[in-house]
């Protein structure tokens with residue numbers, strides 16, 4: 001499955017099997033902190049979980065956990081004494097954890113409030129006592145932390161302190177899409193394990209196995225990231241959203257401002273980060289087409305992209321793309337989603353009208 005809230009994961013995704021075999025086959029893994037990073041939607045978390053399962057397994061088979069020993073069963077039931085997962089409450093909630101994680105030591109305030117999107121300093125500090133005791137099973141102790149970008153300045157510094165005096169037998173697995181957003185001193189304490197995009201045939205074969213139709217178009221729309229492609233396909237709609245086609249056609253016709261109300265009604269129904277991603281990819285494609293290349297994300301819109309690209313200057317496209325990046329930060333906490341959507345549409349359509 002694409003998402004799995006169980007800590008135990010036996011299998012690696014096909015494109016990770018070789019790197020897992022290499023990594024688990026060397027003593028290098030005994031570095032105390034690893035930063036597993038690469039493009040979003042490629043299965044890094046599954047990789048990290050399968051590695052954690054394999055490292056804790058008491059009867060491993062090659063690079064895989066056995067799935068039946070005590071350690072594997074404890075992990076499967078979420079009570080392995082030598083394993084902790086640190087993730088924001090919002091991520092735990094999205095994964096379907098009904099209870100606050102015991103390992104997060106979240107104090108119950110009795111108040112209901114939005115789950116935190118940060119890995120909080122209390123979560124990091126809750127590791128300290130545990131790290132100072134001997135491992136229960138005499139093997140590894142694993143801390144799986146994701147996404148590492150969710151560490152705020154305070155919790156990142158608390159983790160840094162721990163990593164400066166690494167506890168024995170402990171392996172930290174930090175999973176991140178964007179290591180450049182992490183505290184540089186924290187990154188410098190980790191060994192890096194980059195995981196690249198799978199090659200296209202492997203990604204398409206996996207998507208076919210997951211029952212995703214029109215896999216090539218979904219994979220392109222997700223920038224080559226198969227799990228992201230599967231999630232997009234699952235969410236419904238089509239790989240090239242109809243509203244994007246309409247917007248590009250309006251840009252090409254020099255009347256982008258006229259369809260702002262129409263698009264506003266449609267986009268207000270979606271989470272901002274979804275349609276912002278789509279715009280960002282479309283602007284990337286516009287830039288590619290304007291530079292004489294071909295569309296990367298939306299090859300199905302090649303003609304419309306070419307017509308829209310001819311209407312715009314390359315400078316306008318580049319400036320709009322940069323501006324959109326700044327809006328992605330705002331999109332996570334817009335004060336007024338409707339106004340935010342309107343402002344973005346006006347900015348982008350204004351570029352097209354100039």
Ligand SMILES: [Zn+2]
Nearest residue numbers: 057066069072
């Ligand atoms: Zn096992």
